[in-house]
Amino acid sequence: MGIIKPLPDLLISQIAAGEVVERPASVLKELLENSLDAGATKIDVQLEEGGVRLIRIADDGAGIGPEDLPLALARHATSKIASLDDLERVASYGFRGEALASIASVARVTLTSKHASQAHAWRLRSDGTTVEPAALAAGTVIEVADLYFNTPARRKFLKTEATEFAHCDEVLRRMALARPDVTFTLSHNGSAKRRLASADFARRAREIIGEEFFPHARPLDAGAGPLRLSGLAALPAYSRAGRDEQYFFVNGRFVRDKLLTHAARQAWADILHGARHPAYVLFLELDPAGVDVNVHPAKTEVRFRDARGIHQFVFHALQRTLATPLSSAASAVEETPAAAPAYPPSAFSYARQSGLGVEEPAARAYLEFARAAFADAADSADAVSPAPSAGDTAPGFARGITSGATNDGGAPLLGYAVAQLHGVYILAQNAGGLVLVDMHAAHERILYEKLKTSLDAGPPATQALLVPLLLAASEAEMATASEQAEALAQLGFAIAAAGPRELAVRGLPALLAGGNAVELVRSLLRDLAEHPASRVVETRRNELLATMACHGAVRAHRQLALPEMNALLRQMEETERADQCNHGRPTWVQLSMTELDRLFMRGR
Ligand SMILES: Nc1ncnc2c1ncn2[C@@H]1O[C@H](COP(=O)(O)OP(=O)(O)O)[C@@H](O)[C@H]1O
Numbered sequence: 001m002g003i004i005k006p007l008p009d010l011l012i013s014q015i016a017a018g019e020v021v022e023r024p025a026s027v028l029k030e031l032l033e034n035s036l037d038a039g040a041t042k043i044d045v046q047l048e049e050g051g052v053r054l055i056r057i058a059d060d061g062a063g064i065g066p067e068d069l070p071l072a073l074a075r076h077a078t079s080k081i082a083s084l085d086d087l088e089r090v091a092s093y094g095f096r097g098e099a100l101a102s103i104a105s106v107a108r109v110t111l112t113s114k115h116a117s118q119a120h121a122w123r124l125r126s127d128g129t130t131v132e133p134a135a136l137a138a139g140t141v142i143e144v145a146d147l148y149f150n151t152p153a154r155r156k157f158l159k160t161e162a163t164e165f166a167h168c169d170e171v172l173r174r175m176a177l178a179r180p181d182v183t184f185t186l187s188h189n190g191s192a193k194r195r196l197a198s199a200d201f202a203r204r205a206r207e208i209i210g211e212e213f214f215p216h217a218r219p220l221d222a223g224a225g226p227l228r229l230s231g232l233a234a235l236p237a238y239s240r241a242g243r244d245e246q247y248f249f250v251n252g253r254f255v256r257d258k259l260l261t262h263a264a265r266q267a268w269a270d271i272l273h274g275a276r277h278p279a280y281v282l283f284l285e286l287d288p289a290g291v292d293v294n295v296h297p298a299k300t301e302v303r304f305r306d307a308r309g310i311h312q313f314v315f316h317a318l319q320r321t322l323a324t325p326l327s328s329a330a331s332a333v334e335e336t337p338a339a340a341p342a343y344p345p346s347a348f349s350y351a352r353q354s355g356l357g358v359e360e361p362a363a364r365a366y367l368e369f370a371r372a373a374f375a376d377a378a379d380s381a382d383a384v385s386p387a388p389s390a391g392d393t394a395p396g397f398a399r400g401i402t403s404g405a406t407n408d409g410g411a412p413l414l415g416y417a418v419a420q421l422h423g424v425y426i427l428a429q430n431a432g433g434l435v436l437v438d439m440h441a442a443h444e445r446i447l448y449e450k451l452k453t454s455l456d457a458g459p460p461a462t463q464a465l466l467v468p469l470l471l472a473a474s475e476a477e478m479a480t481a482s483e484q485a486e487a488l489a490q491l492g493f494a495i496a497a498a499g500p501r502e503l504a505v506r507g508l509p510a511l512l513a514g515g516n517a518v519e520l521v522r523s524l525l526r527d528l529a530e531h532p533a534s535r536v537v538e539t540r541r542n543e544l545l546a547t548m549a550c551h552g553a554v555r556a557h558r559q560l561a562l563p564e565m566n567a568l569l570r571q572m573e574e575t576e577r578a579d580q581c582n583h584g585r586p587t588w589v590q591l592s593m594t595e596l597d598r599l600f601m602r603g604r
């Protein structure tokens with residue numbers, strides 16, 4: 001007698017529901033995707049008790065005809081694909097034809113829909129069999145009530161109402177970011193929680209992610225062959241304790257993908273403190289045939305055909321964006337055309353750029369973006385008065401201001417130095433108002449980037465010291481100096497033993513000649529001693545360079561002359577990633593005339 005029996009249909013769906021219907025938020029995700037697949041432009045979501053008691057979604061999409069209503073609830077029935085070929089290039093959110101069937105197996109579902117071909121709407125309940133006439137002007141209303149009423153074991157896994165609601169809200173936020181063109185509303189237990197009118201991407205992103213993100217967000221739009229990456233990436237001055245502001249979409253689908261997360265992580269690695277997480281909203285677009293979305297029923301995992309290529313592309317595009325020198329971000333101020341981005345799919349397009357270069361177009365894109373994202377702030381920014389001429393300024397401050405500092409279009413972004421404050425900050429005047437620069441942090445960043453560039457081209461130039469610098473060394477330091485002689489040479493140092501407990505520094509990297517050489521050599525030896533690997537210069541290159549830059553940079557309390565300060569400002573403008581130091585802190589801040597006026601209540 002056989003012991004293997006086919007499972008009943010309902011049980012099959014309930015098993016499938018285990019994967020697709022993890023909690024109310026997963027139901028909501030499937031329903032939202034169905035509405036978007038049906039071409040909805042307006043979607044209203046009502047939740048009760050965190051979605052457990054009720055999820056009701058109303059859309060203005062194409063609707064479902066009465067003959068299709070029973071099929072919509074049937075397992076493996078879909079209007080979206082018909083062949084393997086379709087599957088391989090699927091562009092809709094759904095295609096498995098199992099979501100509604102799974103949901104209907106663990107909840108009470110009611111479908112009400114008005115298809116254009118029908119004079120009125122029709123309704124079908126999951127516990128009924130007949131399709132009956134109903135009242136609905138257009139679109140589809142789906143009600144999912146009493147989730148897990150028949151599978152109490154699963155119900156036990158649900159968290160508090162507030163937690164389940166929060167998950168639902170997060171699902172809606174993701175969808176809303178991917179589709180700024182669609183209007184969404186969300187209510188919970190009868191009170192309105194979100195109202196998102198159809199908008200461009202910048203505005204939608206601002207509503208979803210919040211105001212703090214924006215001053216630090218850089219837009220990007222990079223293309224390479226069939227690949228495109230666009231969206232917003234926050235400079236390290238804005239980072240998070242968790243991954244909660246990391247939104248990655250592949251062909252409009254929110255995904256959690258190890259490969260993409262890793263590529264992003266790497267792009268920030270160099271400029272973000274290890275314990276912090278970057279914030280971004282990124283859209284990767286590629287030929288649907290190049291990505292398999294049918295990896296998991298919930299479709300938040302994907303598999304790329306060319307995983308390596310995608311990783312490289314994403315990493316480089318982000319790295320370039322984060323590294324765009326300030327000077328190129330400023331150069332396009334005058335000629336920015338105000339463009340109105342529109343969905344789809346180039347909604348996230350601010351300005352097209354060729355290849356991965358993000359030189360001028362990115363600058364223009366940044367400004368376009370800034371205009372859209374700071375719509376309110378922009379009015380006042382345009383009204384900023386031109387920098388006062390030298391005659392208006394206190395005599396002592398006038399020296400640093402040349403004619404270039406006025407609004408003649410050629411003014412440097414960071415302006416001209418006017419003073420040094422307590423040996424720590426440089427004060428500069430630019431077209432916008434006052435610029436404050438953390439002298440040490442800025443110089444450190446410049447040196448770091450220069451060291452990296454020069455090391456890429458071989459060992460950095462060594463400046464021989466006329467009189468060798470002698471330093472007393474511990475036994476450990478003596479040992480490190482001889483064991484790591486090769487690494488030290490690669491970094492541009494010439495160091496040799498001068499006695500049993502004495503080292504002679506005969507040469508330093510030319511870039512660092514101005515710094516405190518003794519401290520520099522000691523720190524470097526300490527760094528090298530911690531990691532006595534043979535390929536230390538390759539594997540820990542950036543950490544070593546950071547140590548070198550830190551000790552090579554001007555120390556606080558060193559008096560700088562105005563020309564020195566101005567030289568530093570000019571170098572900052574030319575340096576990649578100059579606006580944050582190696583520890584992810586900002587190196588400069590701008591205080592606009594408006595902000596200054598506010599301090600003095602001027603113009604009120
Ligand atoms: N809101 C909706 N508007 C129009 N048609 C819908 C809607 N929701 C579901 N459908 C129809 O029901 C079918 C089954 O939905 P579903 O079970 O989610 O499977 P899938 O989305 O994978 O096709 C869809 O293929 C679609 O034809």
Ligand SMILES: [Mg+2]
Binds near residue numbers: 034093095100
């Ligand atoms: Mg679906």
